[in-house]
Amino acid sequence: MAPKRTTVRDLRRQNRSTLLSTLFFDGPLSRYELSRRSGLSAATVSNVTGELVDDGLVVEAGSVDSDGGRPRVLLRVNPAFGHVVGVDVGETGIKVELFDLSLTQLAAFDHALSPSSPAAVASLIASAVRDVVTSAGVDASTVLGVGIGVPGTVEQGATAVVHAPTIGWDGVRLEELVADASESAWPLYVENGAKTQGQAEMWFGAGRGARHVVIALIGSGVGAAVVTDGGVYRGATSSAGEWGHTTIMYGGRPCRCGALGCLEAYVGAEGILDRYRKARGRELPEGDEQSSVAALIEAAARSKTAARVLEETAGYLGAGIANLVNLFNPERIVLGGWAGLALGAHQLDRIVAATRAHALRHPYEQISIQLGRLGPDAVAVGAATLPVAALLDRAADPRKPTSPDLSVELGVPERSTRVF
Amino acid sequence: MAPKRTTVRDLRRQNRSTLLSTLFFDGPLSRYELSRRSGLSAATVSNVTGELVDDGLVVEAGSVDSDGGRPRVLLRVNPAFGHVVGVDVGETGIKVELFDLSLTQLAAFDHALSPSSPAAVASLIASAVRDVVTSAGVDASTVLGVGIGVPGTVEQGATAVVHAPTIGWDGVRLEELVADASESAWPLYVENGAKTQGQAEMWFGAGRGARHVVIALIGSGVGAAVVTDGGVYRGATSSAGEWGHTTIMYGGRPCRCGALGCLEAYVGAEGILDRYRKARGRELPEGDEQSSVAALIEAAARSKTAARVLEETAGYLGAGIANLVNLFNPERIVLGGWAGLALGAHQLDRIVAATRAHALRHPYEQISIQLGRLGPDAVAVGAATLPVAALLDRAADPRKPTSPDLSVELGVPERSTRVF
DNA sequence: AGACTAATTTTAAGTCGCAAACTAAGGTCC
DNA sequence: GGACCTTAGTTTGCGACTTAAAATTAGTCT
Structure with a gap:
């Protein structure tokens, strides 16, 4: 509750942090370029980077010609720090x-x-x-x-x-x-x-450069990482983003969390396979979840039942994504998790269409839906x-x-x- | 994208803001108390408040005995500024x-x-x-x-x-x-x-003192204001919080937004009355929405149909609130809007029970559900x-x-x- | 009146970022 | 090859800021 006091020392800390972060994310940069990007004066950049170099956090990394003047010395975060x-x-x-x-x-x-x-x-x-x-x-x-x-x-x-x-x-x-x-x-x-x-996708994957992103993760279960204003949103007690257990079908399928109609019961791998099993009327071949889902996707080319299960899945998933769009108004949705990537690879159009059908026009127009870029x-x-x-x-x-x-x-x- | 630079001038601005805000929200306070709460030294508080008084933003407001020393002079924001x-x-x-x-x-x-x-x-x-x-x-x-x-x-x-x-x-x-x-x-x-x-409830109503709150507003339509870390959450293009158009019943009732199964189609006043009309099998008496909803609530004491419609409404609403709880993990939910207040007054227990049934245990345990305190x-x-x-x-x-x-x-x- | 207590204000010192002046390091032109 | 230009980075002088400590102020208690 007590507002945080601000001392003159925090200035330097903040500017150190700003410059170091800029160097970390935007690669080797000259002091000149740092000054331009941060808005800090060249003098301050020189001071602060001097400290960072003294502390071993930053090292010089070659130099670059400067159209007829003193060459720029590049700085970068010291990977060996x-x-x-x-x-x-x-x-x-x-x-x-x-x-x-x-x-x-x-x-x-x-x-x-x-x-x-x-x-x-x-x-x-x-x-x-x-x-x-x-x-x-x-x-x-x-x-x-x-x-x-x-x-x-x-x-x-x-x-x-x-x-x-x-x-x-x-x-x-x-x-x-x-x-x-x-x-x-x-x-x-x-x-x-x-x-x-989600943070990994933000730093190195499909989330780079955006400030409002939801990373939807679908595996055996379903979760999400919500990034707002560049930071992972945690809520009051860090359990925010439990997307898998939002109700998408009131009174619907039982979920392992005990509630009815959770999104996870429809689009989690377990839920998908169970729906497929029921639609098929008989047991699936032996195998772990990942291979069973792969088999389902492959079967969709021949089997109407399999195709219908996948279509329905895309519909549910689109509605679930639309809920995220309406509530969080992100600029980007990243679909990840092994099942999410598998579904996305074959059904992305359908998923996007279902999202459009369920989201409000205005927030929908802001988003792009992408697949995650990072592996396991x-x-x-x-x-x-x-x-x-x-x-x-x-x-x-x-x-x-x-x-x-x-x-x-x-x-x-x-x-x-x-x-x- | 450019990180914000921080200059020594921002310090003063920030400390002015901190002190002024503290005075605004926590009423008349002495300089001494301000120093304690803000962590700023007495000297700085004296300086900054001196400026604020000179600028006319703050005025002295009597004094208070101090257990045998110089009395504390109270300061408060000048309402006439x-x-x-x-x-x-x-x-x-x-x-x-x-x-x-x-x-x-x-x-x-x-x-x-x-x-x-x-x-x-x-x-x-x-x-x-x-x-x-x-x-x-x-x-x-x-x-x-x-x-x-x-x-x-x-x-x-x-x-x-x-x-x-x-x-x-x-x-x-x-x-x-x-x-x-x-x-x-x-x-x-x-x-x-x-x-x-929502902001009004945060400053003067049921949201005071909390930092993570969702204010759910139910009238003819359904909306929400999401407060995260003390600030209204806007998302990328300020259209976040469109709770009314989240899907709660995949493939369900048509909503005026064009989609199927939106929460608003079930718990918005229009949706409630329409469901009541259908359940009753005949038209409702003439009247505007507010009086019709009031009549429905009153009828629930005698009519099984009316009671069932309200019960169902509480169920849908609880599931909708549970979605907010699971996604945002707030510490408090405030139920407002004229229809929300009317429903809450008669069905709060049921709504809370439905929320518990649909929310994950951990985030559910963090919240308290309250009625809004502000009027129209x-x-x-x-x-x-x-x-x-x-x-x-x-x-x-x-x-x-x-x-x-x-x-x-x-x-x-x-x-x-x-x-x- | 004098001692005592506690809230403010004043003072002296140290930090910070900035603008301007200055140095470094290269190229161009003759 | 030297005068001169261009650009990058550093040093200097300054005003603004917060702080700790000392001084002052305004009451209470005996």
Whole structure:
């Protein structure tokens, strides 16, 4: 409630952050160009970049002719300033990947995960992170933080609390568990996997350049990451964006969440296959969800039943997307997730048509609907962006608190929420 | 795209704004208390408030004993610093109200409005504003701005463009039309009526103190104002929050927007009455929508049909609210609009139960569902808050551009978007 | 009246960004 | 090859800002 005070020190912090972020996203730039883009005077740019270079965050990267004058010296974020780790906790396994600051992958580990206690998962995460760091020959002290994407909602507070019904977690203090299981005191960032995947699409995929985007993710379940004004929208307790459990057919099919008529019950892989099974009147061939959905799409070329199920799916999905369009008025919709990409590849026209039929004309005219561009590693990459976002936001090593006294006074360790 | 530069001047502006806003919302406060709340040093508070007093924005307001020391001098926003006008453009008439800076109503005019051209409406607005100002004996030069709430979406840009299908407006540049029809050059703020009403509930009604709120408005149509992080959410082109036209029953009742199964077709007054008509099998007695809905609610005590229609309505409405809960994860839902208040008064328990049935447990547990507290003037009051918000945001007379050169350079006149 | 307390104001110091002057590093022209 | 131009980046001097500490002000208590 207390409005945040603004001191003269925040100026510099903010300008550091602005310049560092610009360098990060828009590649090597000269000081001159930085001045032009940020509106800051050349003098200030010179000062601030000087500091950033002294701190090792930024390095010079060659120079470029300048139409008959002193050549411009290019600056860029130092990829070797530090490393970040992204963890994707899935329902059947965990992925751990190590990146440098430019999010170039240096090493990756996969671990199968049989259902086990949160503490066991936490200690697996801790040891896998340590392994991936040592296996890449990276000095542990250069790791700036570890981002963890989990399949459930994450309450951000003094410590992150995870609710993930699909893996039986309810109120798991994952951040504490992992910290206890680790020897190193790397900052941990726990976030919903759909949100980390969305962030990855924003930074490196189909969301680049836009400020209002909804990334719709369809796999076995259905979720969404809502980006408003360039930042992932979290709501009051970080569980915003539960698109899969919005009602699209009042009184309709039962959903695994217990309610009736959720979107997920119609367009989630499980829902699609179940509808196909019913329409077909007999069991599907054996196989996991991904291959069954692929088989369904392939069958649509010959089978009227399969084609009709897919058409209906496109209709439901379009209506669901239209709801997002009407409520959030984004400039772009990104359709992702393995099932979303599969459906999109064969039914995008139909999906778009159904969206148009259900959305209001004005917000509909603003959007473009695109397929996601990132592969199955997007959750881990997105998780790894979390410590990077903290770095860009503070323009300083995220491991050192800006002002220890203040954070004690506030009671809650400050954590970045803006990401872009 | 260009990140905003921050200069040392912005510091003072921001601190002025912080202190002025604190005084506005939290009533008379001493400098000492301001220092405590803002975190600013006593010296800065003294400096800044001194300026604000010199500028006439703030006045002293008595003093309070201080347990045996120098008494605290209370400060408050000067209600007489200026006046603001709120206009509610409805489908059947316009309301124009004049307020002082503390949003105390000084005068009000109502005009019936038969369907007429946008230009005619604009000139009626212009003359009604002039009339209400002169009739209250207020000096025209003290009017800080005019807020206009309209029944449609408003694209905010260089000039506001209104799309309001219910009154036949499509792409009306209302701001320009009103400016042309006025002699005075008061700043105009055009905004969707649901959003202004939501803002009124946030400042003075059931939304006070919360930062993530959805104000659901049910009248003849259905809309919502979504407040995220204390500010009204607008989306990419300001048409966010079109809750009424989200699909809740795929393939269901036709809606006046042309789509099938919109929430509005089920819980908007028109939709309710139409469903009642069909359930009853014969025409309803003559009467306008408001009295017909009142009659329906009254009939529910005796008539099973009427009771069932209301129950069903509560069910649909609860599912619609649950969608808002799942997507936005607010801390509070405010149910408003004349039909919303009428339904809420008699069916709140049922609505809450239906919401619980359709929402995910975690976000559901965060919310409280309340009835709106403001009456039919809320749209006009909310419209009048727009120039006040601009004043608080800039902590300076909103009629004078902060820096004319800069706004020319930017191409677009800066307009406040944060409101709280 | 004098001591004491607590709210403001004044003062001195340090930070910040900016405009203008200045330096660096290259090219062009003769 | 040297005078001169062009463009990039740095240094300098200045005004604006916040802060901590000291001073002042305005009451209460004995």
